[in-house]
Amino acid sequence: MRLRIVPVFFGLALMLAAPLATPSHAAIKIIVNDVPITDYDISQRARLITMTQRKSASIAKKQAEEELVDDQVKLAEAERVGIDVSKSEVDNAFNNIARNVKMSPAQLSKALRSGGVQPDTLKERLKAQLAWNQVLRSRFSGRIEV
Template sequence: MRIRLKSLCLPALAIGLCLGSVGVPASAFAQSTVRATVNDQAITSYDVSQRVKLMTLFHQATGDKKALEELIDESLLDQVAKRRNMGPTDAMVEERFNGIAKQVKLPPAQFVKALGSQGVQADSLRRFLRAQITGAMVIQARARSTKVSEADVQAQIEKEGIQTETATIREFKLQQIVFVVPKGSSPGLVGQRQREAESFRSRFSGCGNSLAQAKALKGVVVLDMGRRDTTQVQGAAGEALKTTPVGGTLKPEVTERGVEIIAVCEAKDIRSTAGVRAEIEEKLASEQNKNLGKEFVAELRKNAKISYK
């Protein structure tokens, strides 16, 4: 089955962020107390207060108790992720962070100062973003265990009266242009590579010229992805492919390898029931998994050692 990992969507910072630089006094850490432990992992009063301020800034319902419970849930999911060697890279977190800065029309450095002026440390926002991405990854992995039988798919096709005899699927020949970011690189390099990728994309003149275009840049690799259909490219990329013309490119995406662009070299419709069956399977799986996140966290809580102080 396929579960799309949706992009995180945070509300815009509708309030004005003043640009005074405000640091966190050392006493804020010194006076911090442990509010709860989750399998011996501590959550402090400082963690809770930062989360309350952050959610207030995003105009989200919050409060001391709600923030503490959210942090407990995030700790449980993070512990699962660590056991499974899962989790976002620093580059992925920084991309989300910089995306919010862009949303409020501030350079990242000024955005950090603006957050500080509201009593929110940049690392508190990064921790929140990392937790959101990690939680999505863990739930996605859990969802993969959901099985939709061929019989269920066929029954749904018949129920909806879909004519599979005339079904087609879109097939693409794709190329991948990777702006490499070595592991351990500074967040600044990720931003630089994103700008280079955007510039490359604006000058892209087709798959036949991409290799020559890439040779003019350092640390850029062009890869042939071969032929893929719409069932093999999922998430935001899969949706974008539906509206990207031949000779066009998808928006740059930060991955573990760096910043990647997908180019559409060819596209054609072929006779196949795979697309119809994939959509039905995803629909049925989504119905089965609609409460998966809450149910999984409840299961983790039941088996965890949680102590409130």
């Protein structure tokens, strides 16, 4: 009887572990406001930082973790005050970056992919930045005098 139970448990363990080995099920490293930040998210942001800011991998990884936490806090605050950044706003910002580096959006996406970064990594960063800018504008719009 014992011999039959062990293979069943072993089989179940293999079935449960197999999906976790895929990149889409990366290990959760940090949870911010009930939003998980995975190893994959951190590695993608670190690659983006390395590509754009020419920092070493160890510094980029630490900075990536900090930025991802900050981004989740900014997005949560934006949601709290009723600000929602649309996909078209993010796409416009992405297109502006492409234009500034004299590329088409498709070329920028290809350049990011060649560096091991998914374009959505940059778009998520842009979404947090746009949301935060709107939060600041709404909060201080009537208070700043020049």
